[in-house]
Structures are given as structure tokens and as C-alpha cells.
Amino acid sequence: MQTCEIKSARLPDLLCAALLLAFAVAIAYPRWRAGIDWRDEGLLAYGAVRVMHGEVPQRDFVSVQPPLSFYTAAGIFKLCGTSLVSLRGFGLSIFLLLPLLTYGVGRNFMDPVLSFAAATPACILGLPYCNFVPLAVWQGIAASLAAVFFFLLAALSTRQRLAFPLAHSVRFRSSCGTIRRCTRWCRLLRSR
Numbered sequence: 001m002q003t004c005e006i007k008s009a010r011l012p013d014l015l016c017a018a019l020l021l022a023f024a025v026a027i028a029y030p031r032w033r034a035g036i037d038w039r040d041e042g043l044l045a046y047g048a049v050r051v052m053h054g055e056v057p058q059r060d061f062v063s064v065q066p067p068l069s070f071y072t073a074a075g076i077f078k079l080c081g082t083s084l085v086s087l088r089g090f091g092l093s094i095f096l097l098l099p100l101l102t103y104g105v106g107r108n109f110m111d112p113v114l115s116f117a118a119a120t121p122a123c124i125l126g127l128p129y130c131n132f133v134p135l136a137v138w139q140g141i142a143a144s145l146a147a148v149f150f151f152l153l154a155a156l157s158t159r160q161r162l163a164f165p166l167a168h169s170v171r172f173r174s175s176c177g178t179i180r181r182c183t184r185w186c187r188l189l190r191s192r
Contacts, residue, residue, distance in 0.1 A: 012112040020099045020116065024123040028095060032088070032132065041084055041133050048073035049082060069136035076134075091132030094142050098122045101145035108152040 047063055051074040057067040073087060080086035099122040106115035 013107065016103060016112045016116045017100060020103055020119055020123065021096060023120065024096050024099055027123050028092060028132075032092065041087060044069060044073050044133060044135070045077075045082075045084055045087055048077055048087075052077060052082075066136045069134065069139065072139055073134065087134065088132045091134040091138070094134055094138050095132060097142055098138075098145065101142065101149050104149045105145060105152060108156055 043063065044065065047057060047061065047065065047070040050061055051057065051070045055061060057063060057065075057070045063070070073090070076086055076090045077083075080089065099119040102122045103115050103119035106118040110118070
């Protein structure tokens with residue numbers, strides 16, 4: 001039976017995570033107080049209420065948002081109550097989760113300082129400029145980053161180091177050679 005060696009949380013990692021959260025809150029606080037965007041938040045909230053009453057998005061009502069955002073907003077409304085504050089709180093939690101997940105993914109490959117530098121743009125760009133509306137795109141980005149983070153955590157925690165097994169295989173190298181030959185052939189055809 002294999003045993004997994006999980007790195008313990010070290011002081012630099014905890015310090016970087018705390019600094020990322022503090023920086024994200026400093027960026028988010030003025031935007032949070034700026035007010036509610038009735039266009040996006042109201043549309044999402046009303047669609048979520050309709051889903052809670054049994055209607056199905058894109059069948060019973062038409063919206064530019066995909067159905068997932070209405071279902072997750074309806075779930076948040078069931079858990080936290082039907083209000084725009086709970087919807088904005090969900091958006092804020094996604095916003096605070098994105099830099100931490102980016103830091104976690106980067107931490108699998110780099111030291112804490114470079115991972116912190118990679119995660120800092122996630123604090124500045126993104127959800128604060130959308131007034132913390134948890135649209136489906138932000139939910140998808142958070143879910144994708146979480147999937148990559150947990151995959152890397154599982155792959156790198158085994159003794160066999162499964163992170164990139166294809167990088168040293170003959171099949172990978174031959175496919176790279178095939179891609180190089182195809183690009184050279186395309187360039188040759190373009191030049192004629």
C-alpha cells in the first residue's frame with residue numbers, strides 16, 4: 001500500500017495566502033460599497049427565484065445567461081435566503097477563492113513568492129468590475145481552477161510523481177516531431 005506524503009502548511013504559504021486575501025479584500029471593499037447593479041444582479045436573482053418556483057431556464061423563460069448560473073443562484077438562495085446580499089456574498093466568495101486557487105496551482109510548480117506574483121492579478125482583475133455578480137463564467141473559472149488544483153495535488157502527492165508522465169515518453173516526443181513537421185509543411189505551402 002502506498003502512502004501519500006502531503007506537504008505541511010509552512011509559514012510562507014500561510015503568509016502568502018493571508019496577504020492575498022487581505023489584498024483581495026482591499027480591492028473588493030470599495031466596489032462592494034459602490035452599490036448594486038440591478039441589470040445583472042436583478043436578472044440573475046429573478047431567474048433564480050423562477051427556478052426555485054419550478055420553472056426551467058431556456059424553456060419557461062429566455063435569458064442570455066446559461067442555466068447553471070440560475071441553478072447555483074437558486075441553491076444559494078435556498079441556503080442563505082432570498083436576497084441580493086446572499087447573491088453578492090456568493091460572488092465575493094468566488095472572488096476570494098480565485099487568487100487562492102491560482103496560488104495553489106502555481107505553488108505546485110514554483111516557490112511561494114512567484115506563486116504570489118502569479119495570483120496577484122486575480123485580485124485586481126475580474127469580479128469587482130462586474131459588481132460581484134456570480135455569473136456562470138466566474139463559476140466555471142473557479143470550478144476549472146479547483147479541478148486543476150485538486151488534480152495536481154493528487155498527481156504530485158504520490159511517490160511516482162505522476163505530474164507529467166508524457167513529457168519523457170517516446171510517444172510525446174514523436175507527436176511533437178510530427179507537429180513540427182506539419183507546421184513546416186504548412187509554411188512551405190503558404191510560401192508558394
